[in-house]
Structures are given as C-alpha cells and as structure tokens.
Amino acid sequence: MVLATHDPVTVPPTPYAAGMNEGAIVLQGVTKRFGDVRALDGLDLSVPPGTVYGLLGPNGAGKTTAVRVLTTLIRPDQGHARVLGLDVMERPEEVRSVIGLAGQYAAVDENLTGRENLRLIGILTHLPRPAVNPRAAELLERFELTEAADRPVRTYSGGMRRRLDLAAALVHRPPVLFLDEPTTGLDPHSRRELWRVIEELVGSGTTLLLTTQYLEEADRLADRIAVVDGGRVIAEGTAAELKARMASTTLELSFHDARTAADASELLRPLAGSPPLVEGTRVELSVDDGQRALIDALRDLDRAGLVLASVALREPSLDDVFLALTGRRTSGGGGDDPDGDRAQADRGRVPVGRKIG
Amino acid sequence: MTVTSTAVRPPTVVRVRRAVADARALTWRNLLTYVRLPQLVVFSTIQPIMFVLIFRYVFGGAIQPPPGQSYVNFLMPGIFVQSVAFGAVGTGIGLAEDMGKGLIERFRSLPMAQSSVLAGRTTADLARNVFVVFLMAVVGFLVGFRAGTGPLPFLAGVALLLLFGYALSWVFVLVGLGAANAETAQAVAFPTLFPLVFASSAFVPVESMPGWLQAFAANQPVSVTVDAVRALMLGGPTISPVLQSSAWTLGILAVFVPLAARRYRRAI
Structure with a gap:
C-alpha cells in the first residue's frame, strides 16, 4: 500500500472550479441588522482564489459581521454569500468543511494543553484517527509551540495563544481561511511574529480573508484591500493604489528656526502634490513617492544651504485613510498605528523612520 | 477542464x-x-459530602423522620437528588463559559456534528453525577446509611435520579445558552432550584410543612423523584412515584431538548 505524504483529507468536491469567473469568497449585497444597527449595508466583495484579501476598517465597520456571515455563524438578512461557490445559507455544512476560522478572541480551551486542543479539533474535523497526532505535532512544530505543547493553554502568552488559535484553524487543511483581527491586542513583537507565520501560510495557495484595523497590517499581508465603513465597501484596490488615491505619504521636516522653515517650504513646493503645510519650524509635504521625495528634498535643501533639524517619512495610517475618504476620523483617533512607530516618529523625529512599501 | 460535480452529504450511517x-x-x-x-x-465532590455530613449530624437531630426510619436512611435518597439537581447548574455555567470564550463559535465553524456540543456537555455532566453519587453513597454508608431493598432496586433508584439530573441539565443548557456569562447563568439557577430542592421531601417529611406548602411540596418533580428513589432504596410502594418521576423526566426532556437545540442554532 502506498502511503500518501499528506493526510488523506480532501476538499469535498464542490461546484466551484478555478476556471470559473467567481471569487473563492463572494458577498453580494449582503445586509445584516442587529436591532437598529445596520452592521452590513449592502456589502459586495469578491476574493480571487489563492489571494490574500484585507478588510480594513475601524471598530464597528462590519468586518466581523461579514466574517460571521461567511463562516456560517450568522444568517444575513439579504444578499448572497458564497465560499468556493457554496451558498452559506443553503449548504452551511459543506462550507464549514472548506473553511478555517481564527477569531479575535483566541478560541482555544485554556484548560487543555496545546496538543490536546489540536487533537480535539483533529477528531472533530474527522481526520483519520492515525493522522490526528502527527497533524497536531506538525502544527505545533510549525508554530513553534512544541516546547509548550503539553502545558495547559492558560499558561501561554497572548502571542502563543494566537498562534495556537491559528494552528487550530488549519488542522483540517481548509483551502479558505478567515482571520478576524488576528493581531489585535498583541504587543509589537508578537504581532511581527504572527505576520511572519501568516506570510508563510499564504504561499501554499490558500485563499485568505483577513480583517484588520491596521493599514500597515493590510499593506504587509494583503494582495488587495477593501476599506469598510458603515457596513459597505468605500474603497477597494491594492495597497499601493489605495494609498495613492486616498492619502499620500507625508514628508515631515523640521528646522532650527521658522525663517528657514518658510524658505524650505518655498523651495520644496514643486515636490508636493499640494502646498506644504508650515507650522512654526515644521514643514509637512504630501508626496506620492516618499523615498524619491526624500532624496530630492535632501538634495535641494543641501544645495540651498538650508540646515535640517530632523526629517521623517510618515506612512498614512487608517486614520489618514479615513480622513481622506470620509472627511472624519476613526473613533480611535491616532490609536490605529499598530506599534507606535508613528508616535515614536512624532516624538523623536527619527530620521527616515519608515520603510515605504 | 470543467468540474461540475456537486458536493454530496455523507450517508446517514456515516x-x-x-x-x-x-x-x-x-x-x-x-x-x-x-x-x-x-x-x-x-464544587462537585467536597460540597456534596459536606451536605451529607451537615444534614446527618447538624440538622438531622432536629428533624423527625417518618416512624420506623432512621434520619440518615431518610436523608440519603433526598441528598442524592439534591446533588444532581444542583449539579445541573454546572451544565449551564460550562456552556456560558464556552460561549464567552469563543469556543462555541469555533465549534460552530467546524465541519462537525453540531448536536455533539450539547450532547457532549450533558453526557459529561451525567458522568460527573455518576461519580458524585457513588462518592456520596460511600460517605453515606460510612455514616450509617443502609439501603434495605438489595442491589437491583438500589441501582434502579440511582438510574432514576441520574436520568432526572440529566433532564434538568437540558433545562440549564437553555439557561446557559441565553446567559451573557457564567455569573448570570448561576444567578438564574439558584432562585429556581432552591424552592424546588428545599420545599420538597428531600430533607424533611412534607407533612411537617404548613398546609398551603404541602400541596406544592408533595407533587413537584424533585419530591416525586425523591419519593421514588426512597421507595426503591428503602422499601414501600414504588410504582406510582416511579411513574410520576419518569413522566417528569421525559416531559422535561421532550420540552427542553428541542428548545435548547433551537437556541443553540441561533446562539452567538
């Protein structure tokens, strides 16, 4: 008998085929009300197979509700939702067999060990019994939880729990994966670690829908991004397209005196899309290509003999994106920046603080 | 190449x-x-043992058992039923906790039999009750409890009260699924259970209560189950109380299993 190297778990045959002109994940005019609140207000979405799609929006935008509709947890009031061509309302059981969900809360049993959690999911998703233990061990290894595997989850750190939660979503090798705010509440180190894990994951042809409040996260992980507000998509495109359309990179310069700042703003005006903003000794320029503008600005200033105190590039945050798209700020104010880089840049005027995507 | 095959649900046997x-x-x-x-x-072991000891040695002396019975023999069938009745609250608390932690949400997104979440919870609580009743029987024996009817009627009594506890678990499935958290589930539980358990024949003869209370106390489900278990373990007419208790158990299951299943499908 020939043993396959993979567990003999196959995706159930579905009417969906890669050649069809339908996204792996589709929402069409989906609405959902909770009492007076319109959580989804005609949401349309199509995620091409094998890609990573980011749903970006503030708290209450409807991101989680969209994920819950797609993962069969709630029924939409109107509209259609399909995963791999399977209607979530008509064929919820089959939808569940092709999806994995990792939620905002680490939905793992904290009284069980990491290994027991994964074994339980393996049994519940009907892996062949001999495959259950190897699959759990393989995932523990891949998510660097082998050492903690036999400790109760209540002893895990926040980052470890999220990794285990993600591993639990992958046990039955679902071709479509939903990650609902996978890094919310994590410290910057754990967040980067989880990003790395997710990046490794998506190489393998998995279709991934990711919700996030962090532009940086969507930018780093997603092929395409939909900005969601009030239960609708208000902008859609690649990260670069969105940033170009909605909010540009800000080049922040500061000088030792206001006079120099005024001169510099005159000098650098051609670099910016709109007139530079001058505030005392500070000058802010909205630019499309941050790195190019930085080089040009430094060269021009040097030639003109204007001495800089500090310079920084600030990538647009979700807050900036929202301001550009809707004219209002997100309720969280500046709190969208995932790990305080922006705050640090503002405070310390760190020279060229950011790598621009 | 076109793939047009449709997904097939596994056969019923599978x-x-x-x-x-x-x-x-x-x-x-x-x-x-x-x-x-x-x-x-x-909660599930020390507390029932404490109840046995407190009623046996603290309250027992002040309670007049029916003629010809020792209080410890009168007490034990009642305290068995009391412990499975209070144990049913644990079913609700466990489910409320699982909901709060997002575990139910995960289960609901998995390609598993959704019935197993409630079945697994109530079965685990039944197994726990088996253990608790065994433990209490041992402690009861040590403090003087002697069932006079033989092993088979004794086991029949145990089976009857375990089934009653199982039915009550389903009531608290409904409570647990509707509660915002474990504390709420608990808060709903005790005001409903306390009158049923204490205004019953579990700890005192119903005849010692005021007349207006007797009508309720003699006929409510906890009492008829205690009476049936008492008859099976200590002797006396069994058919009427066993039938009444079984009717309550089946009636509770018939009402609350479908209600709980419906509530689960709409939970979250």
Whole structure:
C-alpha cells in the first residue's frame, strides 16, 4: 500500500472550479441588522482564489459581521454569500468543511494543553484517527509551540495563544481561511511574529480573508484591500493604489528656526502634490513617492544651504485613510498605528523612520 | 477542464457515527476540564459530602423522620437528588463559559456534528453525577446509611435520579445558552432550584410543612423523584412515584431538548 505524504483529507468536491469567473469568497449585497444597527449595508466583495484579501476598517465597520456571515455563524438578512461557490445559507455544512476560522478572541480551551486542543479539533474535523497526532505535532512544530505543547493553554502568552488559535484553524487543511483581527491586542513583537507565520501560510495557495484595523497590517499581508465603513465597501484596490488615491505619504521636516522653515517650504513646493503645510519650524509635504521625495528634498535643501533639524517619512495610517475618504476620523483617533512607530516618529523625529512599501 | 460535480452529504450511517464520535470527543474534553480545575473538583465532590455530613449530624437531630426510619436512611435518597439537581447548574455555567470564550463559535465553524456540543456537555455532566453519587453513597454508608431493598432496586433508584439530573441539565443548557456569562447563568439557577430542592421531601417529611406548602411540596418533580428513589432504596410502594418521576423526566426532556437545540442554532 502506498502511503500518501499528506493526510488523506480532501476538499469535498464542490461546484466551484478555478476556471470559473467567481471569487473563492463572494458577498453580494449582503445586509445584516442587529436591532437598529445596520452592521452590513449592502456589502459586495469578491476574493480571487489563492489571494490574500484585507478588510480594513475601524471598530464597528462590519468586518466581523461579514466574517460571521461567511463562516456560517450568522444568517444575513439579504444578499448572497458564497465560499468556493457554496451558498452559506443553503449548504452551511459543506462550507464549514472548506473553511478555517481564527477569531479575535483566541478560541482555544485554556484548560487543555496545546496538543490536546489540536487533537480535539483533529477528531472533530474527522481526520483519520492515525493522522490526528502527527497533524497536531506538525502544527505545533510549525508554530513553534512544541516546547509548550503539553502545558495547559492558560499558561501561554497572548502571542502563543494566537498562534495556537491559528494552528487550530488549519488542522483540517481548509483551502479558505478567515482571520478576524488576528493581531489585535498583541504587543509589537508578537504581532511581527504572527505576520511572519501568516506570510508563510499564504504561499501554499490558500485563499485568505483577513480583517484588520491596521493599514500597515493590510499593506504587509494583503494582495488587495477593501476599506469598510458603515457596513459597505468605500474603497477597494491594492495597497499601493489605495494609498495613492486616498492619502499620500507625508514628508515631515523640521528646522532650527521658522525663517528657514518658510524658505524650505518655498523651495520644496514643486515636490508636493499640494502646498506644504508650515507650522512654526515644521514643514509637512504630501508626496506620492516618499523615498524619491526624500532624496530630492535632501538634495535641494543641501544645495540651498538650508540646515535640517530632523526629517521623517510618515506612512498614512487608517486614520489618514479615513480622513481622506470620509472627511472624519476613526473613533480611535491616532490609536490605529499598530506599534507606535508613528508616535515614536512624532516624538523623536527619527530620521527616515519608515520603510515605504 | 470543467468540474461540475456537486458536493454530496455523507450517508446517514456515516453521519450518525461521526455525531457519536464528536459527542464522545467533547465529553472527554468536558470531563478533562473537571479534572484540571481544582475548584470544580471541590464544587462537585467536597460540597456534596459536606451536605451529607451537615444534614446527618447538624440538622438531622432536629428533624423527625417518618416512624420506623432512621434520619440518615431518610436523608440519603433526598441528598442524592439534591446533588444532581444542583449539579445541573454546572451544565449551564460550562456552556456560558464556552460561549464567552469563543469556543462555541469555533465549534460552530467546524465541519462537525453540531448536536455533539450539547450532547457532549450533558453526557459529561451525567458522568460527573455518576461519580458524585457513588462518592456520596460511600460517605453515606460510612455514616450509617443502609439501603434495605438489595442491589437491583438500589441501582434502579440511582438510574432514576441520574436520568432526572440529566433532564434538568437540558433545562440549564437553555439557561446557559441565553446567559451573557457564567455569573448570570448561576444567578438564574439558584432562585429556581432552591424552592424546588428545599420545599420538597428531600430533607424533611412534607407533612411537617404548613398546609398551603404541602400541596406544592408533595407533587413537584424533585419530591416525586425523591419519593421514588426512597421507595426503591428503602422499601414501600414504588410504582406510582416511579411513574410520576419518569413522566417528569421525559416531559422535561421532550420540552427542553428541542428548545435548547433551537437556541443553540441561533446562539452567538
């Protein structure tokens, strides 16, 4: 008998085929009300197979509700939702067999060990019994939880729990994966670690829908991004397209005196899309290509003999994106920046603080 | 190449086998939680033993048992039923906790038999009750309890009260699924259970209560179950109380299993 190297778990045959002109994940005019609140207000979405799609929006935008509709947890009031061509309302059981969900809360049993959690999911998703233990061990290894595997989850750190939660979503090798705010509440180190894990994951042809409040996260992980507000998509495109359309990179310069700042703003005006903003000794320029503008600005200033105190590039945050798209700020104010880089840049005027995507 | 085959639901035999396997897996998981959490072990073992000892030695002397019976023999059938009735609250608390932690949400997104979440919870609590009743029987024996009717009627009594406890678990499935958290589930539970358990024949003869209370106390489900278990373990007419208790058990199951299943499908 020939043993396959993979567990003999196959995706159930579905009417969906890669050649069809339908996204792996589709929402069409989906609405959902909770009492007076319109959580989804005609949401349309199509995620091409094998890609990573980011749903970006503030708290209450409807991101989680969209994920819950797609993962069969709630029924939409109107509209259609399909995963791999399977209607979530008509064929919820089959939808569940092709999806994995990792939620905002680490939905793992904290009284069980990491290994027991994964074994339980393996049994519940009907892996062949001999495959259950190897699959759990393989995932523990891949998510660097082998050492903690036999400790109760209540002893895990926040980052470890999220990794285990993600591993639990992958046990039955679902071709479509939903990650609902996978890094919310994590410290910057754990967040980067989880990003790395997710990046490794998506190489393998998995279709991934990711919700996030962090532009940086969507930018780093997603092929395409939909900005969601009030239960609708208000902008859609690649990260670069969105940033170009909605909010540009800000080049922040500061000088030792206001006079120099005024001169510099005159000098650098051609670099910016709109007139530079001058505030005392500070000058802010909205630019499309941050790195190019930085080089040009430094060269021009040097030639003109204007001495800089500090310079920084600030990538647009979700807050900036929202301001550009809707004219209002997100309720969280500046709190969208995932790990305080922006705050640090503002405070310390760190020279060229950011790598621009 | 076009793929047009449609997904096929597995045959019924496979589905039933999977549902049983899923329920067993979740039963195991729920029992493991009892073992892992010391406070739950205390709640489900020390507390029933304390009840036995307190009623045997503190209140027992002041309570007049029916003629010809020792109080400890009168007490034990009642305290068995009391412990499974209070144990049913644990079913609701466990489910409310699982909901709060997002575990139910995960289960609902998995390609598993959804019936197994409630089946696994109630079965685990039934297994816990088997253990608790065994423990209390041992402690009861040590403090003088002697069932006079023989092993088979004794086991029949145990089976009857375990089934009654199982039915009550389903009432608290409904409570647990509707509660915002474990504390709420608990808060709903005790005001409903206390009158049923204490205004019953479990600890005192109903005849010692005021007349207006007797009508309720003599006929409510806890009392008829206690009376049936008492008859099976100590002797006396069994048919009427056993039938009444079984009718309550089946009636509760018939009402609350469908209600709980419906509530689960709409939970979250």
